[in-house]
Amino acid sequence: MNMFIKWISFVGLFCLVNASQDNHRKQLVNSLKKYVETHHKGDYIVAFKYFDKNKDNHIDRLELNLALKQIGVGNMFTRTRWVNGIMNLMDIKPEDDVLSFDELIVASFDQAIHTNKI
Ligand SMILES: [Ca+2]
Numbered sequence: 001m002n003m004f005i006k007w008i009s010f011v012g013l014f015c016l017v018n019a020s021q022d023n024h025r026k027q028l029v030n031s032l033k034k035y036v037e038t039h040h041k042g043d044y045i046v047a048f049k050y051f052d053k054n055k056d057n058h059i060d061r062l063e064l065n066l067a068l069k070q071i072g073v074g075n076m077f078t079r080t081r082w083v084n085g086i087m088n089l090m091d092i093k094p095e096d097d098v099l100s101f102d103e104l105i106v107a108s109f110d111q112a113i114h115t116n117k118i
Helices: 003-039 044-051 061-071 079-090 101-114
Strands: none
Touching: 003 044, 003 061, 003 079, 003 101, 044 061, 044 101, 061 079, 079 101
């Protein structure tokens, strides 16, 4: 395979992965929005506190898994992949394997709004 074809394949794969990430982010934001509006009167702080079962102000992998189940994202076969994907994408500052309110709620909406994906 020459370099040009290799490069095109790489770019194609990169676009495919990004498109799929965008769709997942859009699905997550829309499901979260619907859930919070229905169950917590649109109050994301109340919802975050509800998802934070051990009340340490962070959402760990187990809490995220339960939250995704409640907002209707993924299923028993895919939810672990969702948790890993969300952690890889959003656990940034600080990278501590738990999500703060800013990392989970503010960042997902910021990214979705800035890329016009809502
Ligand atoms: Ca927690």
